[in-house]
Amino acid sequence: MKSESTYITENLDAYEQGADGFIAQYESCDAAEFAPRFYADMTACLNPGDLDVLDLGCGPGRDSFCLADAGFHVVGVDGSQSFISRAHRQSEGRISPNPVFLCDLAPELIKTRALSRNFDIIFLNAFLFHLNEMDRYVLYDVLSGLMKNRAYLYATLRRGPDCLGRNMFDVPIEEMESFAIKGGFQIEVAERGMSDFFGREGVSWDHVILRREW
Numbered sequence: 001m002k003s004e005s006t007y008i009t010e011n012l013d014a015y016e017q018g019a020d021g022f023i024a025q026y027e028s029c030d031a032a033e034f035a036p037r038f039y040a041d042m043t044a045c046l047n048p049g050d051l052d053v054l055d056l057g058c059g060p061g062r063d064s065f066c067l068a069d070a071g072f073h074v075v076g077v078d079g080s081q082s083f084i085s086r087a088h089r090q091s092e093g094r095i096s097p098n099p100v101f102l103c104d105l106a107p108e109l110i111k112t113r114a115l116s117r118n119f120d121i122i123f124l125n126a127f128l129f130h131l132n133e134m135d136r137y138v139l140y141d142v143l144s145g146l147m148k149n150r151a152y153l154y155a156t157l158r159r160g161p162d163c164l165g166r167n168m169f170d171v172p173i174e175e176m177e178s179f180a181i182k183g184g185f186q187i188e189v190a191e192r193g194m195s196d197f198f199g200r201e202g203v204s205w206d207h208v209i210l211r212r213e214w
């Protein structure tokens with residue numbers, strides 16, 4: 001297994017080098033189509049203005065903007081400076097309240113923790129598979145410390161072959177179950193084998209929801 005900093009740096013370098021293409025790709029899709037169940041659950045929230053959302057691995061901010069438009073208080077966090085700069089540019093001149101965007105690195109999330117905010121909702125959309133097992137366990141501890149007692153977490157888990165230049169790891173459902181048991185969450189597999197939005201050969205997605213007092 002590669003050392004933590006090497007594989008994370010490689011991933012972020014790949015995103016930086018291909019930033020324009022990734023931005024076009026991520027912004028080409030409708031947020032709600034990528035994770036329909038998540039957006040259905042968000043639409044069912046009666047008082048979004050009372051709820052804090054962490055969109056981790058937010059990329060250029062498609063989901064963060066969509067959630068802010070729906071009235072949630074959103075913090076979007078990503079390790080790519082190009083994506084965060086794009087999100088900041090997109091924030092200019094908008095009428096709706098903007099998300100807070102931070103360039104920060106998982107699993108430690110030093111800047112995010114320094115905000116001293118706790119979140120009702122954590123969205124891990126096409127993100128968790130970029131961390132190896134050891135780092136995912138560090139992240140689970142960090143996220144536990146960032147969540148309110150009543151909390152909801154939604155993760156999309158990628159299945160299938162790697163994309164060239166980016167390191168990807170399989171995240172077993174059983175691992176999410178252990179995280180759920182440890183944190184006192186109910187777990188639900190909302191989607192299994194959902195087809196890839198971008199039609200990549202052999203790629204599919206499982207979607208998992210963790211709920212506590214929710």
Ligand SMILES: C[S@@+](CC[C@H](N)C(=O)[O-])C[C@H]1O[C@@H](n2cnc3c(N)ncnc32)[C@H](O)[C@@H]1O
Nearest residue numbers: 015026057058059078079080105106125126130
């Ligand atoms: C596949 S993209 C998904 C972006 C967005 N969530 C979406 O669905 O369009 C994965 C994102 O994770 C970010 N990322 C990868 N490793 C990271 C790390 N260790 N810390 C923070 N962000 C990371 C990348 O910069 C990229 O924006």
